Amino acid sequence: xxxxxxxxxxxxxxxxxxxxxxxxxxxxxxxxxxxxxxxxxxxxxxxxxxxxxxxxxxxxxxxxxxxxxxxxxxxxxxxxxxxxxxxxxxxxxxxxxxxxxxxxxxxxxxxxxxxxxxxxxxxxxxxxxxxxxxxxxxxxxxxxxxx
Numbered sequence: 313x314x315x316x317x318x319x320x321x322x323x324x325x326x327x328x329x330x331x332x333x334x335x336x337x338x339x340x341x342x343x344x345x346x347x348x349x350x351x352x353x354x355x356x357x358x359x360x361x362x363x364x365x366x367x368x369x370x371x372x373x374x375x376x377x378x379x380x381x382x383x384x385x386x387x388x389x390x391x392x393x394x395x396x397x398x399x400x401x402x403x404x405x406x407x408x409x410x411x412x413x414x415x416x417x418x419x420x421x422x423x424x425x426x427x428x429x430x431x432x433x434x435x436x437x438x439x440x441x442x443x444x445x446x447x448x449x450x451x452x453x454x455x456x457x458x459x
Contacts (some may be wrong), residue, residue, distance in 0.1 A: 313321040357398040357422040361415040364393050365426030368404065368413055368444070368456070375446040375454055376430040387448035390459055402441045408434035408454045415441075430454065 366392040368391055375389040395401065400419035407414065410436070413426045428434075433453040 316383050316454065335446045340346060347393045354420045354422055355400050357400060357417045357420050358424060360394075360397045361402065361417060361422055361424040362426070364397065364402075364441070365404075365413050365422075365424050367413050368393065368426040369389065372406075372413075372428050372434070372446055372456070373430060375448070376432045376434075379432040379448050379452075384448070387446070387454070388444040391446065393441050393444060397441070403408070403438055404441060404444075406434060406436055408436045408453070 336436055371389050371391045375387050378384060378387045380388070397417060398420075400417045400422075402417045404417055405414040405416070411428050411430065413428065415424045415426070417423070423456050432448070435449065435451075435453050435455040439456055439458050445459040447455055447457060449455045
């Protein structure tokens with residue numbers, strides 16, 4: 313072979329190697345950045361679930377104070393919570409026996425537990441996030457419902 317033909321092959325091989333290495337590096341960067349974004353989204357979802365749970369617990373305790381007043385026959389407290397958190401719908405489980413709210417996001421593994429204190433019995437229910445209403449039922453217990 314002549315030296316001229318060897319140089320032409322060397323340039324083409326160098327070009328293909330450069331493209332291959334660049335592709336691998338860019339793919340690695342994209343995968344690493346994607347994982348960081350997912351981690352950040354899950355952390356944001358957890359923090360927001362905590363805030364939403366605290367808001368609902370505070371309103372539940374306010375409804376409890378209203379129900380404890382003399383002559384209270386009806387209690388209705390409306391709570392406007394977001395329907396989605398970080399692009400994910402979520403559910404709220406009210407556990408009256410342990411006085412906890414459990415908020416679960418659908419798209420991530422984010423879950424938060426929030427405690428509340430109530431002297432009025434609280435019904436155990438599960439509702440979707442969004443506009444909720446806390447009412448005093450005919451059985452004289454507080455119940456969280458979708459509004």
